Amino acid sequence: METSEIIGTLAGIFTTIAVIPQIFKAIRTDKVDDISPLFFSTLVLGVGLWTVYGILKCDWPIIITNGISFMLNLTMIGIYLKNKFYGNKHI
């Protein structure tokens, strides 16, 4: 495996899993006031477009990493909206 492939794989893994600690923190603390919903909405739009780009190019690494990132960031938006509309009580 070439150096660039190793670096690309690691880069894809880190940018994909990055949001997981934020998801856990939001679930654990049930607090999202300091988070910008516009940040996650723009991010979801971006990685969604990267997924479409990967499909058009039949590039599986791009499809997989951005597809997972899309779902994770969408989860974060769901947690944000749940918190805003249902308040901090656990449902």
Add this chain to the structure above:
Amino acid sequence: METSEIIGTLAGIFTTIAVIPQIFKAIRTDKVDDISPLFFSTLVLGVGLWTVYGILKCDWPIIITNGISFMLNLTMIGIYLKNKFYGNKHI
């Protein structure tokens, strides 16, 4: 310009600028308690590696989008640390 190139360009722009609203919110509210520092550290590591990947491949779009994203996310970490170590008072 091919459709995939347009989609790739838009994807790169959205994922690069996504963090800007979060930076503005953190500066405006001076509150970052709900933000996960591990999220931004992993993200910075990931886009940093993507920048190295772009350099190894001489791929300017990857270098530019991830280089800017690296600096923006690093800024967010700086705001987080400033807030944690210097508290909410403006210095």
